[in-house]
Each structure stands twice: as C-alpha cells, then as structure tokens.
Amino acid sequence: MSNSNPFNQSQDSPAQGRRRAPTITIDTSAVRSPSILQDIAMDTLSDNSFAVQGNDQPSTGLHPYQTSPTELRPSNSFDNENSRPTSPHNVSSPTFNSPQNFLSVPPARSRAGSFDTLGAESSSTGTYVNSSPEHVMPKAFGPQDSHGGPEVLSDSEALHPDPGTEDEFKRENNPFAFTPGQMGKMFNPKSLGAFHALGGISGIEKGLRSDRKSGLSLEEQHLDGQVSFEEATDHENPNAEYVTNGGNSTASSGPFSDRVRIFGDNRLPEKKAKPLWRLAWEAYKDKILLLLTGAAVISLALGLYQTFGTPAKPGEPHVEWVEGVAIVVAIVIVVGVGALNDWQKERQFVKLNKKKDNREVKVVRSGKTQEISVHDVLAGDVLLLEPGDMVPVDGVLIEGHGIKCDESSATGESDIIKKTASEEVWRAMEANEPLKKMDPFILSGAKVTEGVGKFLVVATGVNSSYGKTMMSLREDSEVTPLQSKLNTLAEYIAKLGGAAALLLFVVLFIKFCAKLPGDHRSPSEKAQNFLNILIVAVTIVVVAVPEGLPLAVTLALAFATKRMTKDNNLVRVLRSCETMGNATTVCSDKTGTLTQNVMTVVAGTFGTTSRFSSKASKDQDAQGVNVDSVDTNELIGTLGDSVKTLMKDSIALNSTAFEGEENGKTTFIGSKTETALLAFARDFLGMDAISTERSNAELVQFMPFDSGRKCMGVVQKIGNKYRLYVKGASEIMLRHATMIIRDPSKGIDGVSISNDNVTTLNKLIETYASNSLRTIGFLYRDFEQWPPKNARRSEDDKTQAIFEDVLKDMTFLGVIGIQDPLRDGVTDAVMDCLTAGVFPRMVTGDNIMTAKAIASECGIFTPGGVALEGPVFRKMSKQEQLAVIPKLQVLARSSPDD
Numbered sequence: 001m002s003n004s005n006p007f008n009q010s011q012d013s014p015a016q017g018r019r020r021a022p023t024i025t026i027d028t029s030a031v032r033s034p035s036i037l038q039d040i041a042m043d044t045l046s047d048n049s050f051a052v053q054g055n056d057q058p059s060t061g062l063h064p065y066q067t068s069p070t071e072l073r074p075s076n077s078f079d080n081e082n083s084r085p086t087s088p089h090n091v092s093s094p095t096f097n098s099p100q101n102f103l104s105v106p107p108a109r110s111r112a113g114s115f116d117t118l119g120a121e122s123s124s125t126g127t128y129v130n131s132s133p134e135h136v137m138p139k140a141f142g143p144q145d146s147h148g149g150p151e152v153l154s155d156s157e158a159l160h161p162d163p164g165t166e167d168e169f170k171r172e173n174n175p176f177a178f179t180p181g182q183m184g185k186m187f188n189p190k191s192l193g194a195f196h197a198l199g200g201i202s203g204i205e206k207g208l209r210s211d212r213k214s215g216l217s218l219e220e221q222h223l224d225g226q227v228s229f230e231e232a233t234d235h236e237n238p239n240a241e242y243v244t245n246g247g248n249s250t251a252s253s254g255p256f257s258d259r260v261r262i263f264g265d266n267r268l269p270e271k272k273a274k275p276l277w278r279l280a281w282e283a284y285k286d287k288i289l290l291l292l293t294g295a296a297v298i299s300l301a302l303g304l305y306q307t308f309g310t311p312a313k314p315g316e317p318h319v320e321w322v323e324g325v326a327i328v329v330a331i332v333i334v335v336g337v338g339a340l341n342d343w344q345k346e347r348q349f350v351k352l353n354k355k356k357d358n359r360e361v362k363v364v365r366s367g368k369t370q371e372i373s374v375h376d377v378l379a380g381d382v383l384l385l386e387p388g389d390m391v392p393v394d395g396v397l398i399e400g401h402g403i404k405c406d407e408s409s410a411t412g413e414s415d416i417i418k419k420t421a422s423e424e425v426w427r428a429m430e431a432n433e434p435l436k437k438m439d440p441f442i443l444s445g446a447k448v449t450e451g452v453g454k455f456l457v458v459a460t461g462v463n464s465s466y467g468k469t470m471m472s473l474r475e476d477s478e479v480t481p482l483q484s485k486l487n488t489l490a491e492y493i494a495k496l497g498g499a500a501a502l503l504l505f506v507v508l509f510i511k512f513c514a515k516l517p518g519d520h521r522s523p524s525e526k527a528q529n530f531l532n533i534l535i536v537a538v539t540i541v542v543v544a545v546p547e548g549l550p551l552a553v554t555l556a557l558a559f560a561t562k563r564m565t566k567d568n569n570l571v572r573v574l575r576s577c578e579t580m581g582n583a584t585t586v587c588s589d590k591t592g593t594l595t596q597n598v599m600t601v602v603a604g605t606f607g608t609t610s611r612f613s614s615k616a617s618k619d620q621d622a623q624g625v626n627v628d629s630v631d632t633n634e635l636i637g638t639l640g641d642s643v644k645t646l647m648k649d650s651i652a653l654n655s656t657a658f659e660g661e662e663n664g665k666t667t668f669i670g671s672k673t674e675t676a677l678l679a680f681a682r683d684f685l686g687m688d689a690i691s692t693e694r695s696n697a698e699l700v701q702f703m704p705f706d707s708g709r710k711c712m713g714v715v716q717k718i719g720n721k722y723r724l725y726v727k728g729a730s731e732i733m734l735r736h737a738t739m740i741i742r743d744p745s746k747g748i749d750g751v752s753i754s755n756d757n758v759t760t761l762n763k764l765i766e767t768y769a770s771n772s773l774r775t776i777g778f779l780y781r782d783f784e785q786w787p788p789k790n791a792r793r794s795e796d797d798k799t800q801a802i803f804e805d806v807l808k809d810m811t812f813l814g815v816i817g818i819q820d821p822l823r824d825g826v827t828d829a830v831m832d833c834l835t836a837g838v839f840p841r842m843v844t845g846d847n848i849m850t851a852k853a854i855a856s857e858c859g860i861f862t863p864g865g866v867a868l869e870g871p872v873f874r875k876m877s878k879q880e881q882l883a884v885i886p887k888l889q890v891l892a893r894s895s896p897d898d
C-alpha cells in the first residue's frame with residue numbers, strides 16, 4: 001500500500017538500485033520543425049569530446065540549431081546587467097559577447113543538452129564549454145511568460161562560475177557528474193535556473209550517484225568509472241539505466257573516499273592558532289600600554305641623564321633611572337601575562353571547537369534511518385527534517401509535509417519560507433506553470449519551524465552557504481566593553497595629562513624667560529634649569545598614567561578565567577565574563593535543562609475510569625479527586641482489543657521517532673516524549689517494530705507538531721474510511737473533544753462528553769501535573785472521505801486538508817502521564833543564583849501545573865511568585881507585562897515569541 005509519510009520507509013529494505021540512462025542520447029525535445037532535424041552519425045556522437053570551434057569556424061559536430069530546450073527559450077535581458085534577484089527564480093545576467101566565458105564541467109561526451117555550445121575542449125581535468133551566445137535562438141518561442149518560467153529555463157549562465165570561483169568548478173578525476181561549484185550555484189542566490197540546468201532532483205540524484213529513497217550505501221568506498229553531465233541531466237529516458245565511463249577516477253581507500261575527496265565532509269578547517277609572539281604584540285597594542293611606553297622612554301631617558309649626566313648631591317643616591325625601569329617592568333608583566341593567558345585559552349579552544357558544533361543528525365543510508373555526527377554528513381546523503389532542527393548543510397527537498405523554514409540567519413529575511421518538493425517544482429517548470437511561491441532549496445543555517453520531510457544533501461562544509469559565511473567571518477577577537485572603556489580612559493589621560501603638562505611647561509618657561517635679563521648664571525646652569533622645567537612637565541604625564549591599572553585588570557581576568565575553568569566554565573570571549581557579570585535574570589527551559597530528559601510512562605487514564613500507575617496507589621489529591629489506580633499490566637489486560645489497537649496505532653503512526661542502535665543496543669531515537677510512548681506501546685500494547693507498523697498502514701496525510709497548537713496528527717486509511725489520530729497537550733486536546741470512550745473494557749464506542757467528564761478529566765490532569773508528570777492527551781475521529789467535504793484544502797496540495805478545520809468533534813481516548821526527574825544539583829544551582837542576586841525563571845512549553853510542580857521542586861517557584869501561561873502573558877498590555885515581570889517566575893505553554 002502507498003505511504004505518504006516520509007518516515008514510513010522500511011528500516012530493513014536494501015538499498016535500491018540506481019536508475020541509469022543510456023550512454024548515448026539525442027535530445028529532440030527542442031525541435032520545432034521537421035527541417036531542423038538532422039541525421040547525426042553515431043560515430044560522431046560516440047567520441048568523448050568535440051573539437052573547439054572558433055567564432056569563424058564552421059561546426060562539424062552538430063547542427064547549430066540542434067540545441068536543448070534551455071537554449072531555444074528566449075534569453076533574458078535586464079536594464080541592469082548586474083542585477084541578480086534574491087528569489088529562487090533568479091536568472092543570471094545576460095550572456096556577454098566575450099569568447100572568454102567558459103563553464104567547466106566534468107569530462108563527458110558533449111550532447112546538445114544543457115549549455116549554449118557548439119563545441120568543447122576536453123582535458124584530463126575537465127571539459128570547458130564555450131558559453132558564447134551566437135547560437136542561442138532568443139525568438140524560438142513566443143514572448144516571455146509573466147510567470148517567469150521561460151526566464152528560468154533559458155538562463156544560459158545558470159552554471160557559469162562567478163569571478164574568483166573558477167577553482168570550485170574543477171576537480172581532478174571526478175567520478176561524479178557535478179562539481180562543488182555547480183552545486184553551489186543553486187544557493188547563492190537561490191536559482192531555479194541552476195536547479196533546472198542540473199536536471200532537477202533526478203539529475204542531482206544521478207549526478208551525485210546517490211538514491212533519494214535509500215540514501216548512500218554504507219559499503220561505498222572507491223567509486224569506479226564516471227557519470228557524465230549529460231547522462232545525469234538526461235530526462236528523455238528517466239527510467240533507463242545509466243553506465244559510467246571508465247578509467248578516470250584514481251583509487252583511494254576508506255569509506256566514501258571519492259565523495260570526500262571531491263565534495264569534502266561537513267567540517268570547517270581549523271583556524272590557525274596564533275603564535276605566542278603574535279599574542280604578545282596584540283596585547284602590547286593596548287592604548288594605555290602604548291602611553292605607558294612613551295612615558296617609560298621619556299622617564300628612563302631623563303633618569304639616565306640625571307644619574308650619569310649631572311653631579312650627584314651629597315648624601316643622595318643616583319637612582320633617578322628606577323622609575324623608568326619600573327614602568328618597563330610593569331609593561332613586560334602585563335604583556336607577558338596577557339599573552340600567556342590568551343595562548344593557553346586558544347589551546348583549550350582548539351580542543352573545544354572540535355566538539356562544540358558536533359551533534360547527531362538523522363540520515364538514511366542503505367535504506368535504514370540512523371543517527372550520525374553532523375561532521376560526517378556528505379554530499380548525496382538523505383537527511384531527515386523535524387521542527388526545531390538547525391539545517392547543517394545545503395540541499396534540495398525530496399518530500400515533506402508542511403515544511404517551513406526560518407532563513408533569517410542565512411538570508412536576513414524574517415519571513416518564514418514554505419518549501420516545495422523538488423519533483424513538484426520540476427513538473428511546474430516543465431509545464432510552464434507559475435513558480436513564484438516554489439522553493440525546493442534547504443539552506444544551511446536555517447531553522448525548521450514546521451513540518452517533517454527529507455532532503456538530498458548537495459553541499460557540505462566550506463562549500464555550503466553557511467560554511468562560506470562562517471569562513472568569511474573569521475576575524476580577530478573584538479575589543480571587550482572593559483577594554484573599550486580602558487582605551488577611552490587612556491585617551492582622556494593622554495589629553496588631560498598632556499594639557500596639564502603643557503600648561504605647566506608654558507607657565508614655567510615664561511617665568512624662566514622673565515628671569516633671564518637679570519640672571520648672571522653660566523649658560524650650562526641656565527640649560528640645566530630649563531631641563532628641570534621639562535622634567536617637571538614630563539613627570540606630570542608619567543604620574544598621570546595609571547601603570548598599575550592594566551596590570552590589575554589583566555591579572556584579575558586571568559585569575560577569573562582560571563577559576564572558572566576549574567568549575568568547567570571555559571571562557572571563549574572575555575566580553576562574556578563582563579556580560580554574565582551584569583546578568584540579573586536567567587530564563588531556563590524545563591525539559592532536558594532542569595530535568596534529565598529521561599522520560600517514562602508512569603500513569604494514565606483511558607476514558608475517565610480506567611486508570612493505571614506504575615506504582616499502584618490510591619491517592620486523594622488536594623482537590624478531592626479520588627485517583628484509583630491499578631498496576632499497568634493489570635489494567636491493560638482489561639482493555640478491549642479495539643481500544644489497545646487504537647492506542648497502539650495512535651502512538652506508533654503519529655510519531656517521528658524511529659528505531660536505531662545506541663551503544664550496540666536497539667532503542668528508540670527521537671523526541672524523548674515520543675520514545676517514552678513508543679516504549680509503553682511496545683511493552684504493554686503489543687507493538688511490533690515501528691517500520692513494520694508503519695509499512696502496514698496506509699497514511700494519507702501527516703500533520704507535524706506545531707508549537708502554536710501544541711499537537712500533531714496523522715490520517716490513516718482503513719478500508720473505505722479514514723481515521724484521524726491526534727496527540728498533544730492534554731488540556732488542549734480536551735477542548736477539541738465532544739465525545740469520549742464509553743467503556744474502554746468493551747470497545748471504542750463513544751458517548752457525548754458531559755460537563756462532569758470534563759471536570760473530572762481536568763482535575764485528573766491537574767493531579768498528574770502537580771506530581772511533576774508531563775501529560776499527553778489522545779484523540780481520534782473517523783471520516784467517510786478525505787479531505788472532508790466541509791474542510792478547506794491546502795493551496796499547495798488539494799488532497800491535504802487544513803488541520804484546524806478537522807481538529808474538532810473529536811473523541812477523547814485517554815491521557816498519559818510521563819515522568820521526567822530533576823537533574824542532580826539543580827536545586828543547589830538555583831540557590832546559588834539567588835545568592836548571587838540572579839533571578840531564575842522557568843520558560844517552558846509544558847502544562848502550567850507540571851511547570852509549577854517542577855519549579856517548586858527545584859526552588860524557582862516560591863511563595864508570592866507568579867506563574868502564567870504564554871497566551872495570557874501575550875494578551876497583556878506592555879504596562880501590564882512590565883508590572884508582572886518582577887514577580888513572574890514560571891511561564892508555561894510558552895512559544896518562541898515569548
């Protein structure tokens with residue numbers, strides 16, 4: 001049966017064979033008239049290259065009009081030839097009439113396919129294709145369509161190197177059809193023209209020698225042969241097998257060795273550490289130290305003159321040079337301590353940088369989903385996307401359900417961008433349909449805000465847009481706020497001290513000049529008197545400079561960072577010390593920060609009366625609700641088979657977690673809440689392997705989790721009917737229910753939910769929450785058709801219903817309580833914050849009762865404190881928010897906007 005869920009792939013299915021295109025093809029899709037057709041000898045096409053054609057040489061390989069559809073469509077023109085729109089429908093500047101415009105592509109047979117060319121020059125390092133426009137037919141088709149389709153398809157320079165990037169388009173012995181430079185042309189800026197020139201998702205898949213369903217093969221090492229550009233971009237025979245040209249790739253060892261050699265892995269090169277002398281020089285360039293140096297030189301020079309150039313007074317030692325030497329020693333200590341501190345810090349960060357960006361991402365390899373380090377992601381990998389993911393690489397979307405990305409960190413645009421599957425974009429391009437809202441590009445550095453899906457990786461590491469940005473931002477460390485203030489102080493000291501010294505010098509010099517007419521001393525005595533005046537003026541500058549201040553600051557910061565290192569706090573930027581020193585509030589999440597994020601189902605209720613607990617008890621909660629619970633196994637044994645099946649499907653199908661291996665053991669990987677529910681379904685509800693459960697179900701729509709509505713859903717086709725499963729925040733789920741299961745021990749028949757039922761369930765949820773349990777509610781509803789008649793359809797896919805239109809009149813199945821214990825030391829850390837004058841607050845998306853219980857347990861929520869829900873806080877006026885913030889300790893059901 002068909003399965004539209006992107007994660008419903010068999011975990012055990014073998015890697016599927018790659019589709020192959022014929023070695024030799026003739027593109028006739030651009031032929032508009034029988035007179036254009038030419039008989040081409042097969043021996044002419046079988047050669048791996050054509051001779052270079054000069055502008056004055058006749059073509060001997062192909063008829064000048066036997067070109068691809070890309071070449072036949074009208075070329076674009078702009079008033080400003082350098083304009084480059086930032087939308088994904090970007091088209092390049094018009095083709096220049098210079099014969100020096102070349103595009104380097106992998107060595108291959110030339111086919112009238114994707115470039116404006118009559119000939120090509122082949123070499124062992126690549127093929128240069130002349131991109132001169134003499135043979136483009138700008139009027140082959142009618143006027144340009146306002147939708148922009150022809151502009152995209154006729155972008156003759158879509159894969160042309162930008163100035164300075166030519167090396168990215170050349171790779172020695174390339175076994176792939178494309179180079180990193182060609183892949184990058186899709187992203188900077190987004191270009192559907194480049195996407196089309198590369199053959200769409202099918203061409204990229206073949207060119208990267210990958211498989212969009214099974215991903216890369218775990219057995220891949222050295223790749224034999226070579227895929228030509230023409231074979232990869234051929235859409236005349238999409239289902240035919242392609243063969244690789246032999247002999248051009250060099251033998252290499254190790255997993256994915258050729259792939260890493262051509263496209264690289266997802267690591268940025270380490271920044272070269274600065275040598276000690278460079279750090280010392282940078283520390284010495286401080287303005288106060290430079291001012292001190294000037295004062296030291298003058299003081300030492302005058303001191304030496306006074307010591308050795310003037311006669312000593314009886315009974316007084318000649319130590320005038322000591323002050324200058326002391327200043328020099330202070331400068332040496334400041335520079336030495338600062339340089340050694342920075343050198344030690346850089347050595348520590350060399351180790352830290354290797355781990356700071358390392359995290360696990362989900363990929364499909366050999367048909368199985370697994371987690372690997374983000375540094376090991378390669379071009380050709382298939383990555384899975386979920387809400388909240390930070391995209392580590394560039395790629396094109398294979399398939400997805402409601403994928404939306406925040407690309408503000410990558411593009412500066414604050415709008416959330418909806419993504420469209422690559423195949424859908426390709427079909428629209430070929431049908432000349434509007435492309436305005438279509439964007440199949442997944443940008444590195446973007447954040448997934450909604451939806452789930454998977455995409456094909458095309459650029460990693462320094463070749464990705466994020467990697468290029470990070471490489472361009474590698475600069476020296478910034479001046480910290482304290483250093484900035486010290487520099488300002490040094491300027492004031494230099495100005496005020498200099499002004500005072502100059503004023504005193506002028507006054508004393510005038511007095512000196514006024515006494516000269518009656519002064520009968522010898523010239524040497526008069527010169528000595530003038531020199532004494534100069535010494536007094538310079539002394540003011542020397543005394544004004546606080547030579548102990550930079551030393552004290554440097555030693556204080558060095559001591560502070562050393563002490564923080566012992567507490568496992570490694571200071572990367574000194575300004576962070578000052579920033580944290582001024583912090584008055586710490587906002588902390590609950591799950592995984594205050595708690596261990598090790599979740600287990602410990603309690604639950606089906607309907608209103610069938611309750612279980614891992615520790616069977618009979619409690620009386622504070623609000624008078626009698627919570628009679630039995631052991632989990634005992635209760636599950638009393639449930640009807642249809643109820644157990646319904647609950648099992650609601651957990652297994654409505655989930656993005658999957659089975660994998662950690663430390664050699666099979667476990668569930670994904671959201672900790674979902675893994676806890678899956679473990680419960682496996683242990684008590686008879687759930688088989690997730691891959692088996694999902695492959696046996698026919699899913700027609702998947703509604704990803706959204707932090708705004710706090711729930712997620714999935715639609716399963718069962719016979720001639722459709723069943724919608726929804727799970728989410730229990731109190732929110734209860735608002736959407738109009739029915740409830742009558743008797744879980746007999747079946748799933750429902751009755752109208754009464755006010756008493758709602759009151760009982762709300763109090764039950766509060767009871768669970770007050771015991772620090774996270775509560776998850778489950779709903780379901782059956783439909784005769786999908787989408788339902790009265791539901792609005794998605795603009796992008798008319799077979800998909802708008803979630804909000806079907807999330808009503810649901811049947812309440814039950815509520816599950818999940819325990820997540822506090823981390824060790826959290827209570828002590830909260831008390832330390834309060835002692836230091838820092839006010840800790842909890843900001844969480846969980847139930848307010850659960851949040852208050854956890855906050856009270858760790859000491860955040862105290863008597864007199866305020867706990868609010870995000871929607872209530874957002875509806876307050878600015879004045880009301882400012883009034884409540886000083887006492888606000890817990891913010892539950894919050895969203896990123898809070």
